Structure formats: C-alpha cells, structure tokens
Amino acid sequence: MSASVTGPLRRFWRVLGSQRRWMMLGVLVSLISTLAGIALMAIAGHFIASMALAGATGAVLNYYTPAALIRAMALLRTGGRYVERLVNHEATLRVLSRLRLWLFDRLLPLAPARTGFLGSADLFSRLRADVDRLEHAYLGIGIPIVVALLALPLVLAVQAAYAWPVAVLTAVAATAAAVLLPRWLIVRSRAPSEAMVRDEAALRAEVGDLVRGAAELRLYGADAVREARIHALTDAQQMRLARLDALQERGQSLIPLLAQAVAAGTLLLGAAAARADRLAGPDVVMLVLLGLAAFEVLAVLPEAFTRWGATRAAAARVFDLVDAEPAVEDPAAPAEPPSQPDISLRGVRLRYAEDAPWALDGVDLELPFGSRVAVTGASGAGKSSLAAALLRFQPFEGGRMMWGGRSITDYATDDVRAAIAVVEQRTHLFDATLIENLRVARPDATRAQIEAAVHAAQLSECVAALPDGYDTWLGEGGAHLSGGEARRVAIARALLADRPILLLDEPTEGLDAATAQSLMGALATLAEGRTVLLITHRLEGLSYLVDRRVRMERGRIVADEAVASVSVASCSDRFSTTH
Numbered sequence: 001m002s003a004s005v006t007g008p009l010r011r012f013w014r015v016l017g018s019q020r021r022w023m024m025l026g027v028l029v030s031l032i033s034t035l036a037g038i039a040l041m042a043i044a045g046h047f048i049a050s051m052a053l054a055g056a057t058g059a060v061l062n063y064y065t066p067a068a069l070i071r072a073m074a075l076l077r078t079g080g081r082y083v084e085r086l087v088n089h090e091a092t093l094r095v096l097s098r099l100r101l102w103l104f105d106r107l108l109p110l111a112p113a114r115t116g117f118l119g120s121a122d123l124f125s126r127l128r129a130d131v132d133r134l135e136h137a138y139l140g141i142g143i144p145i146v147v148a149l150l151a152l153p154l155v156l157a158v159q160a161a162y163a164w165p166v167a168v169l170t171a172v173a174a175t176a177a178a179v180l181l182p183r184w185l186i187v188r189s190r191a192p193s194e195a196m197v198r199d200e201a202a203l204r205a206e207v208g209d210l211v212r213g214a215a216e217l218r219l220y221g222a223d224a225v226r227e228a229r230i231h232a233l234t235d236a237q238q239m240r241l242a243r244l245d246a247l248q249e250r251g252q253s254l255i256p257l258l259a260q261a262v263a264a265g266t267l268l269l270g271a272a273a274a275r276a277d278r279l280a281g282p283d284v285v286m287l288v289l290l291g292l293a294a295f296e297v298l299a300v301l302p303e304a305f306t307r308w309g310a311t312r313a314a315a316a317r318v319f320d321l322v323d324a325e326p327a328v329e330d331p332a333a334p335a336e337p338p339s340q341p342d343i344s345l346r347g348v349r350l351r352y353a354e355d356a357p358w359a360l361d362g363v364d365l366e367l368p369f370g371s372r373v374a375v376t377g378a379s380g381a382g383k384s385s386l387a388a389a390l391l392r393f394q395p396f397e398g399g400r401m402m403w404g405g406r407s408i409t410d411y412a413t414d415d416v417r418a419a420i421a422v423v424e425q426r427t428h429l430f431d432a433t434l435i436e437n438l439r440v441a442r443p444d445a446t447r448a449q450i451e452a453a454v455h456a457a458q459l460s461e462c463v464a465a466l467p468d469g470y471d472t473w474l475g476e477g478g479a480h481l482s483g484g485e486a487r488r489v490a491i492a493r494a495l496l497a498d499r500p501i502l503l504l505d506e507p508t509e510g511l512d513a514a515t516a517q518s519l520m521g522a523l524a525t526l527a528e529g530r531t532v533l534l535i536t537h538r539l540e541g542l543s544y545l546v547d548r549r550v551r552m553e554r555g556r557i558v559a560d561e562a563v564a565s566v567s568v569a570s571c572s573d574r575f576s577t578t579h
C-alpha cells in the first residue's frame, strides 16, 4: 500500500509507544481464537465425514483423538473470545488515554498563537471526534486486517499440504478479497470520508453558533438562514454516509460470492484428486470448510477498509494540528530567571505575518521593577501586541527586549510567564467550583491562602452568599456570577499567584461605573509592591493604579508622561478602618 495511504496511520502507530504491547497482545489473542474457530470447523467436518464413511463401509474409526481436538478447539475459541474482549477493552482505553495526553501535551505550547486560527468548534472536533476515530482504528481496522493477513497464510499452508491446486485457488480468490477489493474500497471511499470528517467540524460550529446566538438570530429573523445551512450540511453528511454504506455492502456481498466459488472449485478439484486416490473423501470436506472459514475472516475487511479513509483523514488532521511550530521557541539551555525582572524594550517590532503591517513598529519602553505604567491608545494601536510580546505568546522580530538585564530570548517562555499575573476583561472561568477556579492560579494553595486572597479581592461577602460557598459550581464560563464578581475572582487568582509583574488588560471594561468603582480597592491591593502594566483605551477611573502613562499610535509610543497620583484606600486600609 502506498505511503500516502498509510503515512498518517503509521505515524499514529509510532505515537502509541508502550501501549503497542497491549495492542499486539490483543492481536495475538484474536488470532488464536480465530484460528481455533477455523480449526474447529475443519476438524469437525473431517470427523463427521469420516464417521459417515465408516458407517457406510463398516471401517474402524479412532474417534477419541478428533473428539478431544474438537473439544480443545471449542474451549480455545470460547475462552479466546472472552480473553480477547478483556485485552482489547484494556488496549482501547490505553490507546485513547495515550492519544489524548499526547495531543494535549503538544497543543499547550501552541496556544494561543497557533491554535487561535482554528475556531473552538474545529479544535474541539479534532480533540474529540478525530481522536475517537483513531481509537476505533485499533478495533475496527487494525485487528480485522492483521488477523486476516496472519490467518490466511496458515490456512493456505494446510490446504497446500493436502492439495496445492486448492491452495492456489483459495489464494487467488483471497487476494481478490484481501488486496484488490480493499484497494478499490479505499480509493472509492476516500473523497466522501474526508469530506465527512471535514464537515463534521463545520456542522458542530454551525450548531454551536445557532444555540449560543439563538436570541439574536430570532430577533433579526435570521434563524431560518442558519437552519437551512445546518440542514444542507446534515443532508450532505447523510448522503455521504449512504454512499459509504452502499460501498461497504457492495464489498461485503462480493465476499460470500467468492467464498461460494472457492467452495465449488475446491469440491471439483478435491473430487478429481479423490478419484485419482490422492485425497480421501473427508479431506475434501475439510478443505472445503477450511476455504469457507478463511472467507469468514475476510468478510469483515470491507467494513474495515471503508473506515480507512475517514481514519486516515482524522489522523492527518490531528498531525496537522500538532505539527505547527510553537510561535515562540524555548532556548536550548534556558537561563535562570532573574531575581528582579526589570523590563526594557528597544526598537521592538512585531507583526503577525510576513506581509502584514507592523503591529509594533520600534517600541522603546523602560519598566524597571516596581514601575506603574498605563499603555493607552485607540483600537489597533498595538497595546495587546505589546502584552503578547511580553508574555512571549508572539515573537518580536526587530530590536531587543531585556528581562532582568538579559535578553528575554535567553529564558524559557514558561519562566517569563511565571513572573506575570494577568487580569483581563475576559478572564476564563471554568465550568467547575469556585475553589477549583481559584486554584487554577496556584494548585497547592492552602485554604487560609485562598481565604486571604478572597478577602483582599473583596469577594468574601459574595462567597458567603453562594449556596455552597467555595464549593458552588460556577457554570459554563462562570455563568452564575455577575460581571463584577467574575472580575473579583480574576483579582483573587492574581493575588494567589503572587507574581512580581501585574498585567491589567482593560480590567474594568464592560462593567458599569458603580461596579468599576467598587473594584478600586481590590485592584489597588493587588497592585501593591508589583510592576504594573495597565492596558486601557481610557485611563479615566484607573489612574490611581499608575504614575506614568505612555500613549501608542500605529505600533509606536508617541507620548510618555507622568500621571498625577490619585490615592485610593486599598482593601487592607478599608478593612483596617472598619474593624
């Protein structure tokens, strides 16, 4: 089979690592039980024919040996099937967990710069549906094909030992069933299978969008258009499924035809050999049954090969994803993180594609440890790009960026990120309990540390009002919290993480003026003793956090000025005065 047909699947095999041992054990047990089934049929046929012949001729027959063999094969087949289930169940679970962990390990360094181009639906589809398909490759494709390829030569060898023309006949028909038919099926099923895998993600995205945007669509009367698109995609998928089913059925109906032809041919050849005294009557029966049993093993191949195209497409999509290079690579020997992360940018340039305009076009900025600077500017000025460069999510191309007196490129990206706490407008809250959401920032935080952070973020009252306190489930995206409360959770996280640099990206955007005002104390407490980099369109209402302001325009810093200090009672001050 050509490399383009097997390539992604071969790579998938290599990814499985030590789990391959379980898969090979599964194949071995399946092979044993399959061979036991074939032998059972052949020996039983031989035995019954011999008994009939002995009855007719009055000859003496040793039936102890065949009877014992039949019993042994029956036990081996039944026991084998049972063990096969157990081993293959274990192997499938191991394959799935190995694949998911492998995929997550490779995806994490790519986020967000390299995974952002995929919609969440597409990413989810690759993580779920494509990996599920690969998991089924083992049971649905691997086992049937490998067992058929290993069992067939053994059947042929036994046939050849009795009558080589019968073995040749079976081999020719088996080649048609095991090589030509699969080739035809793979070629014919490739286009619909690949389209099916691709459209699955599109369908998921459409349905997700329809559900999330249902109110908007209804309001503007646009739901019919969306529904029509979903219907069209569903119909196309149904048609492809029907095409694949028809192909599989056509393939499957050919196998019994070939089996019958082999049985008839074997009978003719066997009868001729029996007449010439080269073969006994019961041997002919055994050969016919051996041929039929061999074709039973081949009968599952059409299904396996029609699945091949979709599985190969799924493997290709998964590899496509993980083969993306991380946007920023770690150095081979990262430097030790500095004790004091002073930041200095000189002529830093950044763009998102080779032919894209510069998002940062020669930025000079000094941020010694403890400085408190606001970066302002209109939409598209380059504020978020500055943050992305600092967080090492995006590489910068020109100039230099120093971190604690050394080039930032000398440090591992994770070490740089570990020094920065981020509070942004859209902090992600997980569909989990409040305490789990807080522990994201510090998995080993003690209860006392969590309570202190919650207190400083002025979230205590909210926690007390929640039905299960810290164990309250927050819902998808923190749906059960108000915007202000969600922002306080983000602040509590940043307090727990306790990092020297604080990056605030529009920390009060989207909140009403009163809620934004009520966050002042918590934000002021969070900012205490750290470098503060505040990214905002408007400094109004946030100037208490900074003492300097730089203004950006088209990727450059065009103004750098002091901000009159505004003092805000920090959370700790407030609490000390009220107690």
Ligand SMILES: Nc1ncnc2c1ncn2[C@@H]1O[C@H](COP(=O)(O)OP(=O)(O)OP(=O)(O)O)[C@@H](O)[C@H]1O
Residues within 6 Å of the ligand: 352, 358, 359, 377, 378, 379, 380, 381, 382, 383, 384, 385, 386, 537
């Ligand atoms: N992920 C991205 N891919 C391609 N271009 C991008 C990306 N992010 C930003 N840009 C482009 O880079 C330029 C600077 O955008 P950036 O988001 O840094 O500005 P901003 O000042 O943060 O704007 P806003 O306040 O609206 O977030 C813009 O032209 C923008 O279109």
